[in-house]
Amino acid sequence: MSTLDPSSPLVLDTRELGRRAGSMKKLEFTVAAPADLGVGLIAVPPGSEIEIDARLESVIDGVLVSGTALLTIAGECSRCLEPLSFDTEVDMQELFEYPATDSRGREIKNGSDDEEQPKLDDDLLDLEPVIRDAVLLALPLAPLCQPDCAGLCITCGENLNDHPEHAHEEVDPRWASLAQLLELEDE
Ligand SMILES: [Zn+2]
Ligand SMILES: [Zn+2]
Numbered sequence: 631m632s633t634l635d636p637s638s639p640l641v642l643d644t645r646e647l648g649r650r651a652g653s654m655k656k657l658e659f660t661v662a663a664p665a666d667l668g669v670g671l672i673a674v675p676p677g678s679e680i681e682i683d684a685r686l687e688s689v690i691d692g693v694l695v696s697g698t699a700l701l702t703i704a705g706e707c708s709r710c711l712e713p714l715s716f717d718t719e720v721d722m723q724e725l726f727e728y729p730a731t732d733s734r735g736r737e738i739k740n741g742s743d744d745e746e747q748p749k750l751d752d753d754l755l756d757l758e759p760v761i762r763d764a765v766l767l768a769l770p771l772a773p774l775c776q777p778d779c780a781g782l783c784i785t786c787g788e789n790l791n792d793h794p795e796h797a798h799e800e801v802d803p804r805w806a807s808l809a810q811l812l813e814l815e816d817e
Contacts, residue, residue, distance in 0.1 A: 632752035640664070640757040644686055644693045644750060649728070653688045663701065664758060667765050672705030672773050674765060675715075684722065684757070692727035692750060699761050708772040709781035710789050720764040724748060726755040 634641045639661040647653045660681050667674040674680070684697035699722060704715035729749045748759070780790035785798050 632754050634751050634754045634756050636754060638756075638758075640761070642684075642686065642695075642755050642757060643753060644688075644726075644755060645753040647686060647688045647693060649688060651688055651690050655686045657684045657686065657697075658682065667762060668703070668705070668769060669766065670705075671708070672703060672769050674701050675704050678702045678704075680761065682757070682761075689725070692725055693755060694723075694725050695755065695757065695760060696721075696723045698722065699764060701765070703765075703769065703773075705773055707775035707779055709774060709779045710791055711782070712775050712789070712791075714773060714775045718768055720761070720768040722757075722760045722764050724760045724763075726750045 636643065639659070642657065644655075647655055658681075660679050663674045663676055663678045663680050665676040667676070678701070681700040682697065683700075684695055687694045687696070698719050700717065700719045702715055702717050704713070706712065707714050726748050727750065729751070748755070775791075780794065782788065783790055783796055783798075788796050790796055
């Protein structure tokens with residue numbers, strides 16, 4: 631029994647490929663984004679469309695998955711905190727190894743070999759972690775609404791993109807008390 635759910639849209643069946651190195655299958659499909667696809671202020675909105683264009687290739691050690699995922703990334707500008715969203719294409723590549731077998735050719739489910747490398751599970755593979763890794767690599771550390779976003783006024787928080795002329799009258803702190811006195815005299 632596989633631990634993967636074959637009805638999940640991101641679980642792919644590689645049985646058709648057979649285990650003949652060189653056979654290849656192309657897949658194009660659209661899925662709804664799973665939750666938690668991102669970090670902090672920036673993420674793929676859950677339920678938004680992800681267009682997957684993948685290629686499954688049978689190689690000596692397993693099945694090589696490569697391709698692209700076209701998706702939407704949304705979040706907040708790191709300078710002015712306004713909402714932002716953009717479409718981007720991320721590259722996917724992962725080798726899913728055939729599971730280790732014992733001397734009688736039976737699959738060893740929890741083999742002690744390299745845990746890092748994902749394994750085929752009853753000929754199924756899960757694309758979700760591959761997309762997750764690709765998205766994390768593609769997320770900008772400091773997303774910007776526009777490359778030259780002017781950010782917020784450090785004194786009052788005004789959005790400087792909307793008010794490029796915005797400025798405060800600078801008063802030298804040494805003169806501040808004098809200015810106050812002058813104001814009092816004016817009254
Ligand atoms: Zn901005
Ligand atoms: Zn200001």
